[in-house]
Amino acid sequence: MLSELGSSLVPLLLLGGVALLLPIFVRPTSNLHRSLLFAATIFLALRYAWWRGSQTLAPPGLTVDMFASWSLFLIEMLALAGSLSAFVIMSRIRLRSDEASENLGWWGEDEPRVAILIATYNEELDVLERTIVGAKSLRHANKEVMVLDDSRRDWLRDYCASQGVRYMRRPDNKGSKAGNINHALDRLAEDPVPPDFVAVLDADFVPHRGFISRTLALFHDPKVGLVQTPQHFFNADPIQHNLGLSRSYPDEQRFFFDHMQPSRDGWGIAFCCGTSSICRWTALRDIGGLPTESVTEDFMLTLALQDKGWTTAYLAEPLSEGLAPEGLKEYVTQRARWCLGLMQIARSSLGPMATNNLRLRDRWSVVDSVFFWMTSFPFRVAAVVYPLLYWYFNVIVVDASLTDVISIFGAYYLWTLVVLNLLSRGMVVPILNDVSQLIGAIPITRAAYTGMFRPNGHPFSVTAKGGDRTRIVIQWRMMAPFAILLGLTTFGLWLGILSDRFAFNDAGDGKWVILFWTIYNVVVLAMTCLACVELPRRERHIADQPxxxxxxxxxxxxxxxxxxxxxxxxxxxxxxxxxxxxxxxxxxxxxxxxxxxxxxxxxxxxxxxxxxxxxxxxxxxxxxxDGDAPGVARAQTSALISDIARRLSFRTGTR
The missing domain is CATH 2.40.10.220 (predicted glycosyltransferase like domains)
Incomplete structure (x- = not known):
């Protein structure tokens, strides 16, 4: 047994040695280097999939073992297909900062006219005023700031008048945010001089002073219809904050905005994310305004533009910063809305199977997103549920030896972590990544399948901002399923180890696999429950330097x-x-x-x-x-360990 275990560790040791050398030879911005790294990742993933399908499943037959084993395999392989698609996307990257610098002021002496639209529904003045002040202070002179009020508030009208910005309201809320913006576009079309470009800011996003000049530079290409920039956040998201990791762990969206979107741009499939974007006026009029078939009108806007021959560019520079959801409810509601909207897009006239002018890569872009939302979150739930079948019912869902798991799954998992962290500057942290997916997995899964099979008739859910955040609040309803699973997992593990009547003693070599899997789940579930305890917040700005x-x-x-x-x-x-x-x-x-x-x-x-x-x-x-991007750009190992220890000791503070 020991000799077999030692031989199974050899591939991991070799991969570990290679991992130490990779930073010396690999340039993360080289498409050749990225392609080679992900080619190896895909090979190991396919090797793992073949092994899972050929050697770890229960034999065919009308048995509970077969149903459990094969259903988990199906869920896992669908999630793996989504991962393979992501690996292919990340094998390229395009960074446009040099292009923007080379084309500043391409328009000559006549500065383009830019309308800056700030769509608002129920935000308070302390949220809105910083966005309005920031938009007014942009260095671009030929601009007009417009506040689009879908709540028809007189106090906001008066504030806009005092600030010298244009205020606009409409008689109804038809079409939600997209309808609000479309109403403003129609009024702009009636102006004596319509704008050349239209920038969109969420009510809680403040542009940096160079936002307009840097993004306009990419419109030197007449085919570019829209330029998107990343979203940064001046506050910690709920997972960072509730786990006490706001100084050492990046927010949940950093991987997407800093790495996935530039990779999508390398394939020409970067997409609009709503706020912090700017669109060519003629392109918007060409497509008739923002689409309203989906509650995520931003992604659909990119597809509508592409359908008419326009392209989307992505400028990976910190040119705005806003307010991340401060509470878990808001955090999960926002992501469930994104998921629902994507399913609506997949079923729409701009879906991958519809008759339209989209390129094959655009259709792939939608399919990739569908796989992410429909498979990643159900698999995360399955990963904590299926081991319980073993502990309580002696149902073996993965019949594998420890040595095979180490040499095949371990090699794939280790190499994937190495590659992703090398290219993303250490953003992929096991356990914490699982917590961020698991905490919203149930409502997001529900939204995915509801949106796919019943796409119409869903209201637009606004992400609430502000409110009292000065007290500790335990989200009992959100915590309940994870607390129950934690109790069942811990009790099953205890029974299996201490009782001769339970399955732990009957699994042979495979017991070590299920044992490790269960202990890992205990840690993930415990951290997820801890993240459901919302800590007090207070505004804090630390000077960038003394x-x-x-x-x-x-x-x-x-x-x-x-x-x-x-x-x-x-x-x-x-x-x-x-x-x-x-x-x-x-x-x-x-x-x-x-x-x-x-x-x-x-x-x-x-x-x-x-x-x-x-x-x-x-x-x-x-x-x-002013200044650089707020927040944490990469995980900082020593600080991360220290912060987790502090949080587990219940020294929470109000950071």
Missing amino acids: ERAIFATGDELRRQWIASLTLDTVRLRGRIYPIGTRGLLRIKDVGDVEAYVIAQTPDGTRLHLLPDDQQREALFLRFYA
Whole structure:
């Protein structure tokens, strides 16, 4: 047994050795290097699939073992097909920053006119004002900011008037967000001078100052109808935040926006993601505005443009930042809506099987997305459910020896992790990736099959923003299925190990496979339950680098270091002032802000800021419209381990 186990580890050791050398020789931006890496990945995946189908299934017959074994195999192979499609997509990449730099100002002296549309439904002023201020402050001069209010709020109309931006409302909410934008496009068409380009921002997304100039540069190609940029977030998503990983683990969408979309662009199948995009006016009029057949009108917009011969380009630069869903309910609702909308697209006139002018690659793009939504999440649920059949009913779903699992599945799994982390700068973290999929797997699976078989008649679900986030909230209904599965898995494992009457003692060599699988599931389910405990949040902005400020009290001026800064408070390192001390704090690019001391800290003082309207807008720009991308771009191993340990010790804080 030991000799067989040792020989099965040889392929993994060889792959581990190769993995250590890959960073020396591989350039992630080389399509040749990427193709070779993913060719090896696909080979190992097909080798694993052949082994699963030929050696691990229960024998044919009308038995429970056969039904369980073959059904899991089918679910797994469908998910694997989706993975193979993703591997092919990621074998190419296109980065357009150099192209944008080379074509800045291609239009000459006459700057194109750009309409910036901010669609809003129920957002509060503190969400909307930073977006409006950011849009007004874009460096592009020939622009018009338009706020499209689908809630018909008088206070918002008055605020827009005070800001000098155009306010628009319509008599009904037909077509939801797409209908709102289409109404604005029709009104723009009536203007004496319609725009040349139309940019779209969600109500909670603030553009960086160079957003217009950088994206317009790619329209030097007359075939480009739309340019999409990545979405970045100035707050942690619920999984990051609830697990205490906002400093060490990327948000759930970073892999898609930073790596999958540039790879899709390499194949010419990058797609619109709604906010932070800009479209050519003539292209929008050519297709009659945004499609309304799907609740994800953005993806469908790309297909409608392609159907008319226009292309979509992707500029992988941090040119905007917004608010990620702050709660788990909102997080899952948003993803279920994306899933539902994709199924509606698949069944629409622009679906892969419909009669239209889409290229084969565009049809593949939709099929790839369908496979992702319809297979990945059901497989994640199956992976935690099927082992229970073994512990409670002695049903063997994967009849395999430990040595085969190590040498075949282990080789495929290890190599895939190595390749994906090499090309994505360490974004794929086992367990955490499983948690992010499992936590929304049930409603997303329901949305996938509902949308595929009953695509019409579903309302548009708005992702709620803002609200009270100052308390610990346990999402009991979301946690319940995972807590039940965790209890069943743990109890089954305990029974199997300690009781002679249960299956653990009858599985031979395969018991080690099911044992490892079950223990892994216990960890994933426990982390998923922990993620359902929503921690308090508070706004926080850390200076990108140490920064000096001057605090003036009376006749005394003293230089201090800014440690943290928000719209309302600042923490200074240096002299400790008595509580209640009033003065002026001079902040770079903001001015002299009235402030007073509200607390003393071990190394300084905390002040409450009283900015005027102009200073408040300057702070908005400082926080959201300037600087690099917010958040974490890659997993940081040592910090990740430290943060997980801190979270498990229940030292949550309110970060």
